[in-house]
Amino acid sequence: MSQSPLDLGTVLARVADTLESRRGADPSTSYVAKLLAKAPDSILKKIGEEATETVMAAKDGETDKIVSETADLWFHCLVMLTHYGLRPEQVLEELARREGLSGLTEKAARGPDGARAQPAQGV
Numbered sequence: 001m002s003q004s005p006l007d008l009g010t011v012l013a014r015v016a017d018t019l020e021s022r023r024g025a026d027p028s029t030s031y032v033a034k035l036l037a038k039a040p041d042s043i044l045k046k047i048g049e050e051a052t053e054t055v056m057a058a059k060d061g062e063t064d065k066i067v068s069e070t071a072d073l074w075f076h077c078l079v080m081l082t083h084y085g086l087r088p089e090q091v092l093e094e095l096a097r098r099e100g101l102s103g104l105t106e107k108a109a110r111g112p113d114g115a116r117a118q119p120a121q122g123v
């Protein structure tokens with residue numbers, strides 16, 4: 001796999017490290033510290049807004065906006081993961097675990113209560 005500066009896991013891990021460094025930082029000088037100081041509501045509100053803006057951009061087919069709104073959405077999800085002491089590597093591991101497993105097959109294999117299989121544990 002490519003290890004260029006745009007390697008997905010590397011970029012997400014680097015941003016997550018920065019977000020962790022903002023714990024307890026001054027909210028007047030850091031947007032992330034401001035969000036974390038009022039978590040989780042502040043973060044969840046932004047995720048809702050950014051998800052809506054992403055949907056609107058996609059509906060309009062505005063490709064530049066789709067990219068920037070998706071970046072806003074991913075960023076705020078990373079802040080949420082930081083708040084809960086989780087790492088993007090855990091999400092990437094879960095996606096890797098699902099690779100090759102059809103969504104239709106996975107859905108058909110769910111229990112009668114519709115419960116999903118447990119996600120991968122650990123980092």
Ligand SMILES: N=c1c2ncn([C@@H]3O[C@H](COP(=O)(O)OP(=O)(O)OP(=O)(O)O)[C@@H](O)[C@H]3O)c2ncn1[C@@H]1O[C@H](COP(=O)(O)O)[C@@H](O)[C@H]1O
Nearest residue numbers: 015018019022029030031032033034046049071072075076
């Ligand atoms: N990737 C981002 C990033 N993406 C978006 N944003 C901010 O997210 C905010 C919300 O975006 P909106 O478009 O909704 O703007 P808005 O409606 O004016 O914002 P609100 O007043 O509603 O909060 C804006 O202030 C953006 O600048 C980000 N802020 C920070 N980061 C990363 O987080 C790091 C730490 O940031 P600080 O803690 O601010 O130093 C940075 O170095 C970056 O790597």
